[in-house]
Amino acid sequence: MKRSCMGAGETDVPKIMLIVGARPNFMKMAPLYFEMAGTKLLDPRIVHTGQHYDYAMSQAFFEDLELPEPHYFLGTGSGSHGEQTARIMVESERVFLAEKPDLVVVFGDVNSTLACSLTAKKLLIPVAHVEAGLRSFDETMPEEINRRVTDIVSDLLFTPSADGDENLTREGVAPKRIHRVGNIMIDSLVRILGRISPDQEGAILRQWNLPQGNYVLVTLHRPSNVDERESLQGILGYLNKLSQRLPVVFPMHPRTKKNIETFGIDMAFGSAFQILEPVRYREFITLEKNARFVLTDSGGIQEETTFLGLPCLTLRPNTERPITITQGTNELVDLGTMESRTQRILAGNWKAGNVPALWDGRTAERITSVISSYVDSRR
Amino acid sequence: MRVLSIVGARPQFIKAAVVSKQIRAGGFEERLLHTGQHYDFNMSEVFFRELDLPEPSYYLGIGSGRHGEQTARMIAGIEEVLLKEDPDVVIIYGDTNTTLAGALAPVKLHIPVAHVEAGLRSYNRQMPEEINRVVADHCSDILFCPTQTAVRNLEKEGFHNVLDEGRLIPADGASTSSASSDPLVINVGDVMLDIARYAKHRLDTEPGKRTGILEKCGLQPREYILATIHRAGNTDDPDNLRNVLEAMRAISTGGLTVFFPIHPRTRRALEKFDLLGLVEAGGIVTSEPVSYMEMIALESDARLLLTDSGGVQKEAYFFGVPCVVVREETEWTELVEIGWNRLAGTRVAEIVAAVEATIHEDFESKARVDFYGDGRASIRIAAVLKGQA
Numbered sequence: 001m002k003r004s005c006m007g008a009g010e011t012d013v014p015k016i017m018l019i020v021g022a023r024p025n026f027m028k029m030a031p032l033y034f035e036m037a038g039t040k041l042l043d044p045r046i047v048h049t050g051q052h053y054d055y056a057m058s059q060a061f062f063e064d065l066e067l068p069e070p071h072y073f074l075g076t077g078s079g080s081h082g083e084q085t086a087r088i089m090v091e092s093e094r095v096f097l098a099e100k101p102d103l104v105v106v107f108g109d110v111n112s113t114l115a116c117s118l119t120a121k122k123l124l125i126p127v128a129h130v131e132a133g134l135r136s137f138d139e140t141m142p143e144e145i146n147r148r149v150t151d152i153v154s155d156l157l158f159t160p161s162a163d164g165d166e167n168l169t170r171e172g173v174a175p176k177r178i179h180r181v182g183n184i185m186i187d188s189l190v191r192i193l194g195r196i197s198p199d200q201e202g203a204i205l206r207q208w209n210l211p212q213g214n215y216v217l218v219t220l221h222r223p224s225n226v227d228e229r230e231s232l233q234g235i236l237g238y239l240n241k242l243s244q245r246l247p248v249v250f251p252m253h254p255r256t257k258k259n260i261e262t263f264g265i266d267m268a269f270g271s272a273f274q275i276l277e278p279v280r281y282r283e284f285i286t287l288e289k290n291a292r293f294v295l296t297d298s299g300g301i302q303e304e305t306t307f308l309g310l311p312c313l314t315l316r317p318n319t320e321r322p323i324t325i326t327q328g329t330n331e332l333v334d335l336g337t338m339e340s341r342t343q344r345i346l347a348g349n350w351k352a353g354n355v356p357a358l359w360d361g362r363t364a365e366r367i368t369s370v371i372s373s374y375v376d377s378r379r
Numbered sequence: 380m381r382v383l384s385i386v387g388a389r390p391q392f393i394k395a396a397v398v399s400k401q402i403r404a405g406g407f408e409e410r411l412l413h414t415g416q417h418y419d420f421n422m423s424e425v426f427f428r429e430l431d432l433p434e435p436s437y438y439l440g441i442g443s444g445r446h447g448e449q450t451a452r453m454i455a456g457i458e459e460v461l462l463k464e465d466p467d468v469v470i471i472y473g474d475t476n477t478t479l480a481g482a483l484a485p486v487k488l489h490i491p492v493a494h495v496e497a498g499l500r501s502y503n504r505q506m507p508e509e510i511n512r513v514v515a516d517h518c519s520d521i522l523f524c525p526t527q528t529a530v531r532n533l534e535k536e537g538f539h540n541v542l543d544e545g546r547l548i549p550a551d552g553a554s555t556s557s558a559s560s561d562p563l564v565i566n567v568g569d570v571m572l573d574i575a576r577y578a579k580h581r582l583d584t585e586p587g588k589r590t591g592i593l594e595k596c597g598l599q600p601r602e603y604i605l606a607t608i609h610r611a612g613n614t615d616d617p618d619n620l621r622n623v624l625e626a627m628r629a630i631s632t633g634g635l636t637v638f639f640p641i642h643p644r645t646r647r648a649l650e651k652f653d654l655l656g657l658v659e660a661g662g663i664v665t666s667e668p669v670s671y672m673e674m675i676a677l678e679s680d681a682r683l684l685l686t687d688s689g690g691v692q693k694e695a696y697f698f699g700v701p702c703v704v705v706r707e708e709t710e711w712t713e714l715v716e717i718g719w720n721r722l723a724g725t726r727v728a729e730i731v732a733a734v735e736a737t738i739h740e741d742f743e744s745k746a747r748v749d750f751y752g753d754g755r756a757s758i759r760i761a762a763v764l765k766g767q768a
Contacts, residue, residue: 081487082458086451093447118479118514119447122507145486145518152513155504172536 013043014102014375017095017120020070021051021088021112023061024300027281028107028130030065031187031364041372046070047095049088049112050077057278064281065188081111081142088115096123102375103128106150109143109299109320117150126378128371130184132157133164134299134320143299147320156374158367160184160303161323161356181366182358185300186307190361192285204286208249208274215247217291225297225315226256229263234335235315236260236267239295242342243273249287251276293345295338302330307359311350313341329353380764382409383466385457387416387441387477390690393671394472394495396430397573401761403431410436412460414453414477416443430577446476446507453480461488468493468764471515474508482518495570495760497522498529499689499710506612520562521767523760525569526750528713538564550755552762567759568752571690575697576754578675592673593680596638596666603664604635604734605681609642612706613687617652619725620645623705624654626730627685628661635738637685638677640666683737685730692720693751701742703733713750 016036020029029046036042048070052058062069074091076084088111096104096119104120105128106113117127129150136144151157151168159165160183168178205212218239226232239248252275269275279287285304288294293311294301302321305312306328313333314324324330329351333341344350358366382402386395395411402409413435439456441449457480461469468491471481478494485492497516501509516522516533524530530545540561542548547566557563582589593600606627613619631637639658641649649655658665669677678684679698684691687705692714695702702720714720719742723733 080458080462082454082484085483085487086455089447089451089454093445093451097445114483115451118450118510121504121510122446122450124505140489142487148517149483149514152517153510170537 013040014372014379015043015045015099016371016375017045017047017099017101017104019047019049019092019104019106019112019116021049021076022110023052023057024298025107025110025112026058026061026065026067027188027300028184029105030067031184031191032105032130032367033067035364035368039368041368042375045072045099045101047072047092047116048074049092049116050075051084051088051110051112053077060280064192085111085115088112089119092116093119093123096120096125101125102378103156103371105130105371106154107131109134109146109150111142111146113150114146117153121153126155126374127153128156128158128367128374129154130158130367131160133159133166133168133178135167136318136320138318144320156370158184158363158370160321160359160363163322179366179370180358181370182360182363183303183307183356184363184367185303186359187361187364189285189304189307192282193289196282196286200282201286201290204283205290208276208287210247210249210287210290212290214292215249215290216242216293216295217287218248218250218295219301220250220295220297220315221253221256222297222316226253226259229259229265231335232256232259232263233265233267236265236269238335238338240267240269240273243270245346246292247272247274249274249276251279251284251287253278293342293350302328303359305329306353307355309353309355311345313338313345323356327354327356380407380468381464381466382407382468382470382764383412383461383464384409384470384472385412385414385477385481386435386472387414387453388473388475389417391472391475391477392432393574394570395470396432397570397577397757398470398472398495398760399433400431401757402764403433405761405765407761407764409433410464410466412437412457412481413439414456414480415440416449416453416475416477450476450480453477454484457481457484458488461485461490466490468521468767470495471519472496474499474512474515476507476511478515479511482515486518491520492518493521493523493760493764494519495523496525498524498526498531498533498564500529500532501708501710503708521763522562522564523756523763524564524566525571525752525756526713527566528750530564530566533564538562540564542566547752548759548763550753550758550762552759552766565759565763566752567763568754568756569693569750570756570760571693572697572751572754573757575675575694578672579679579698581672582676582679588672589676589680592669592676596664598636598638598664598677598680600680601682602636603681604630604637604683604685605677606637606639606663606685607642607688607691608639608686608705609645610687610706611644613725614645614648617648617654620648620652621654621657622725622727623687623730624657624661624663625727626705626734627663628657629727629731630685630734631662633735635682637661637663638666638681639663640669640674640677642668683734685734696720696747697751699742699747701737701740703730703737705730713748717746717748719745719747 036044076087103126302324306324312330469485540559541564684695684702721733723730
């Protein structure tokens, strides 16, 4: 057995590599890292592939989540899908060969998720996918391919809700591979909410001069919304108009900002329409919690608003998180319906929603327990 | 319609050769991309010239390497060609790392992918080929299945846009239009049968070629067992490899000639594990790897095939030769079900017992089923692609 040749200082605790690459991964990995390290059931090592690498997108999040420095930083950077996936595969394979982990955990649906699940599996290292079973059924989304391939490859599939189980079962995944554990991002949300004091909250809102509970938070980054001139212009025009009724705050991805210049969108933005640099995790959660409603195209924010009981408009034709609509506070909109939905929210006529089962801040506990018995059974 | 065919390993060249012939006859503009996965592939072999296998337009020269690194370099290289060529469809074959990379690169660029030999499953997730197959299928837009079993496997994984309920479609590719935009699953039959029929026809019309290799190796038709061992599960595991060799030796001392052309990977493993002596000490007749046509001649004249290869199992059936499989599972479960294949695993006693049982069974009158179509799979593939254009 490989454990018989343990080096000095190594323990017999199974070694688990946690793979993150882009911002949405960090909040999903952090609770699992703390749970594994805290219970000492498993020995977690963080591998950061470097898909998102600048301070605001990466290091600031690590700080706010109180995570240690990654054990490995692969520095693969950006590039075309193929190039990026290829570089991550080469570098992650090196790490896996050197570390010989007992299991690799991948999160969500980014290129790092796909690349590392493939390399680990080819080295016969078991793979666990956190946030498995999500489907938008929109094959033009690169994330959809990442999700499907990662799920096919993974040995343990951790789903956030029953629709995930159903999607996987429909794709022929054996039920014993599927574990419904709830939504791990809610673990991070619960944790950080307990660590932001009312004073800090007030300070953050004052910083941007926002009235508590009475402004709109906007986050948009999908190519279909921000990489086409017409749609970006339409959205910004609407938001500018909306800001005459209540303040709008839009932390903007640098790429989107560049698009505004490139497309030559020349708009006189009102003073109540604030475009911000990307904000830190604790700032973002504060902005989210205190908003009147949220307009987004992100996946995770649909879930956070459902947990917070806050109206959410999702500017997309579909969602891989349908439970936020059927049970939560989310609705899909397009440029045509955005205004009438906003009216309904402002008129106080929005569904209350409720928090889905197992979105309780204890998902990392359940995952750790499943992984722990799985690796034990293989030794 | 512009087609990019992606190949890299020997079996893929063989499959692409027959498909390519039909595609070009159908007026498509086809480019061939060779990843270089098997860099020792000999394009000048007569067989391929006869099949008009075109020279590759792109050669990536990836060579061997670790799975991740090899696949990664292929993805990056293929992506570059795709951006330059912008084909209407990419065709991938089988289940190698070339297949995997050939599926992942175009799917992210929204270029449609057609997978030839889709839907095969061993249900052993420890096999790298199984991962390659499953991922390739789930990235594909058109899934050309060789059998109805393959269609059923895909249905179990949620593919529901199945043409003609998984029956072999008409050879002219009629009725291939589908109202749905979901991935299309089509039973076209097995391209390997197209190739085997063609090769057998060549041998039968040129008997000299057929007997040449047997004479060279001192073999009499129906009086030898042909053994081919090259799968990683056997070559990377010294215990398995030793067991297979022990079994071959036991069989050969029992009076039957065992003929064993040694694959380069297998030879390296024999050297590494110090097992060459075992091969030489027994009554096993060995040789260097043989050409494709020689292999077909050896297969069709054998009494029995002992193999861990997927393709050889089927070729055995095409030629009416029974087969003992030295693996724990097979993608061709239907052959086991009707008794033409025996799954022997990798223990000495079980391999020997399976060979003996097979030798004593009457296969002359044993029933056969047309699992693999009618030898016109490549014609159907070209017709379907034409219908999609």
